[in-house]
């Protein structure tokens with residue numbers, strides 16, 4: 118059954134490897150196990166890691182089990198595409214060359230079964246995200262990455278853990294005004310549908326909704342692996358938004 122496709126985003130795997138995080142990972146690894154059994158293609162649509170920054174020689178120890186699980190998917194014959202998000206944008210060659218993922222640095226089009234699909238993490242799409250779009254240009258700039266990379270990993274990763282812990286308590290803005298967000302994302306998708314895309318898949322907004330237009334075009338907002346535990350699935354050309362139980 119290699120025609121299956123799975124979509125997942127916003128797992129936000131933490132650099133703070135405590136008991137709740139371990140339970141969250143176990144839940145994810147059981148999904149991975151079922152994907153290994155059915156086979157198919159897994160599309161990770163960004164923010165899989167709460168923080169991913171690749172040095173030339175060092176890999177953060179907190180992700181050892183996760184990296185092993187990703188590698189197990191690849192060796193089981195699952196193709197894994199990884200569209201980078203705003204929390205895990207800073208890759209070098211490790212995830213591609215050592216783990217075997219196919220890395221995409223921006224929104225990417227795929228032919229999936231009979232669908233033309235556009236997959237994008239989706240950060241910065243809303244009108245209200247103007248300030249974020251400016252910050253994004255800075256933190257992805259060559260000089261910022263250069264300076265960060267030359268900070269010792271023990272300091273750089275500790276700094277990222279502190280930021281991640283602080284922002285964990287401050288994610289409420291993603292959970293307000295869901296309907297307004299969704300309306301704006303549907304307008305974005307409508308423009309893509311006009312261009313011939315059948316399916317738009319987005320993460321980032323922690324919205325778990327599958328919207329189908331009158332003409333049969335679709336927008337899948339993937340939810341997250343924090344409170345929703347949702348993922349997208351295509352089996353026999355049918356797209357569904359699924360929940361993975363504890």
Ligand SMILES: [Mn+2]
Pocket residue numbers: 163164202203204238240320321322
């Ligand atoms: Mn994001």
